[in-house]
Amino acid sequence: MERDLIELKIPNKPDYVGVIRLTTSSIASKMGLNIEEIEDVKVSIAEACINALGKSENFIIRYELYSDRLEIFVEDVREVCSKDDSKEKELGIFIIKSLMDEVEFTDSGIKMIKIIEDGMDD
C-alpha cells in the first residue's frame, strides 16, 4: 500500500506546540478527515508533545499517510509516568487513548492511529 511520509523536527519548547497543532491539522485535513476527527488528532498530537516536553532538544514527529489511516509517531512519549510526573500527564495519555483509534507505546515513543472511514478518494 502506498505511503506518504512527512517528518517534522521542531524545537522542544512549549511555544512550538501550537505550530505542531496547526501542521497536524492541515495534514489531517488533506487526508479527508472530518472536522471532529481533525480536532481529535490535533488534541492528541498536542498531548503527546506535552508528554515529551523537556525530554530532548527537538520534538521528532513522523506522519505516515495511508489511504485508509493516518499514523503518527512522536518520540520521547512515555505511558508510565514517574512519581514526579503530574496528574496532567496521566490526563494527557488518557485523552489520547480516548480520541485515537489505536495507540501503541514503543521503546522510542508513541504511535497513534486514526482510521479514515471513507478512505482517500481524491
Next chain:
Amino acid sequence: MPLDITVSFDHVKNTWVVKPVGEVDIYTSPKMKEALIDSLKEKDIDILIDCDELEYVDSTGLGVLISILKRVRESGNDIIIVNLKQNIRKLFDITGLDKVFIIKE
C-alpha cells in the same frame, strides 16, 4: 492563537466573571492560572468562566481549572463554566470533568 483574558466583577451575583479568548494550552495556561489566582487573592468568591470565545484547551489548561477548583472549594465556593464549545465539551465528557465542574449551557 494567543490567549486574552478579561476578568470582571459581577456585583449583583458577587462572582468573578472570567472570559478567556483564544487557546489555553501548555504555553498560555500559566497566564490563565495567574489571572484566576490574582482574582481569588482579591476576593475569595465564585468564579464564572464564560467560554464563548475559548477555542481550545489541553490537559495543562484542564489542570489549571482543577487546581483552581480545589482552591475555591476550600472556601466553600465554586467554578461555573458556561458556553463551552462542542470540541472542548468533548474533553470534559471523556475525562469525567463534566461531573466535577458545574457546566451550564
